Amino acid sequence: MSTEKLDVTDLDFDQIKDNLKSFLGNQTVFSGYDFTASGINTILNVLAYNTHYNSFYLNMIANEMYLGSASIRNSVASKAAMLNYTPRSQVGASATIIVTVVPAGTPSFVTCDKFTKFNSTIKGKQYVFATTQAFQIDRSLAGAYVKQIDVKEGVPSVYTFTKNTSDKEQRFVLPNSNVDISTAEVTVKVSPSDATSYVYEKAGDFTAISGTANIYFTSEVSNGRYEIQFGDGSIGRALTHGNQVQVRALVCNGAGPNGASTFKSLDAVGGFDNISISTSTAAYGGAERESIESVKFNAPKTFSSQRRAVTVEDYKALIFANFPDAESIQSWGGETSATPVYGKVYIAIKPKGAEFLTTAQRKTVIALLSDRKMVAIEPVITDPIIYKVQPTITVKYDSALTTGSSSAIAAKVKTTVQNYNSTDLRLFDTNFKFSKLLTKIDKSDESITNSLMTLKIYTSFIPSLLTAVTYRFYFNNAIAHAFDGYLGAISSSSFSYKDTAGTLYDACKMEDYNGVIRVYRKQNNIKTIIRNNIGSIDYTTGQVTLVAFAPQAITNNIVHIYFEPVEEDMIPVREQIFQILDSDITVNVTDVNILERRSVTANSTTTTTTSY
16 A cells, blocks of 8 residues: 555645545555546545635634734734724714703703703714713803803613623623714612612723722624623622613714714703704714724734823824824924924824814814823824925827727826825825836826826915014925026915015015025016025925015915925925825826827828827
């Protein structure tokens, strides 16, 4: 009998079957046997399929054992729990409303109870908002009852459980996966008939939890639902038989209600129905539950930060984990700023669907960090600095290789640039890579033979029209200055400016001249210098300084400053973001097939060049 062993290293179906054939063919009893043309071929198929399925299954099980490779949400949540990380639930949108109550009589105050309901309609769908705490509306000197209150989207819901110590597998799982777990209020009664209830707080610092502390823990379990867990008597108070657990929370709709700005009352306030409502801050901050990718990214970083803000990476981890509106975050110590500032950490946040945070969002982030930062360090929330890339693209294509028109080719190229902006730019720490974009443009259509691209970079600011102000711009990439007297490295949009004699000129622009920024205007192709020196430029570092800049009038109140970079690849620094607007994309298309025919036919005067 052959002593050859079965090869178990190959796991694909065909390889497994071939190995089985080889193994059996080396046995004396099957010597010369034709496995392909016999009934045993079916048995070999079954054995190969079974082995292949088992190997695939075991590989998937192995993947689910690690946070980095897991793809099933339950597995990811379970591994995150080992790092003491709870994935964020759906979050209800928050709004601030001003409630005016007209009561019967003249009470000294009116109480707005916790979970008092209001509603708002977005795109034909009604959403319920509720207060998450009680408010006291005092009577003013004028006799009015007016109060600014915060409301959160979600339907108040109550879940009740009774502790049964004989059930060793009892768990307190909230049945609705759309619960905003951040709104949970947990109370415990000694028994259902006992009128006294004890409020339990969500566990915080483990080192400060005693065996008698009224605390609870949360974790995500199957199907995105959340489980409420209690202490064991060593860490947190343990429940006893017959204890009744009551959980009140809001069941919300995630991002759907964002933008709600008109509210009506559904409940009486303090027992009075004569209520009027105005909106102070429209609804914001609603978010879907944390994605699998986000959990895998945030869990290890939050664990390393230990839920405190010490390093700059700690700030990013905490905000990502607790502020769902953030799309991209950059943080750095003040000592590394262009002008060093000690004792401060700067945080730039790009919110989802917008370029800058609202005032309410800023307050939310500051409140999040206030009890987790070091005492001597001040966190400063700053806006991203957006540098917009303005590409001008010239594409040559062969019409013989496509049925599409030149406008169709231009549309494809523009879509390619838009996709590049969406996937490779718009966020912090994303470099602009010239060759990568150009390669994508060449692949936009098979008929494209070659393409060229030139770039202008610009940033925008709103200068004061009342006082002269010094402005500094840190491009952080070298600016072109090919030779002394070179013009065009810096330019701008138009504004009105006064010369030294006080004469006002419109249609003025900026330009650089050997490191000096000056103001000029052109009329009838005659160039006049209005101001010889309003600032300076460092061509190496890309720093532009405008000293006592005092425009008198500006179109749309915005001035754009254009840069010509030395390098076509550009790297953002700190709060910088590169972005390409649809309106800034220019595509010129030329049909080389027509040009070639033109060279053959001397009398032909037809050429197709299309600009978009």
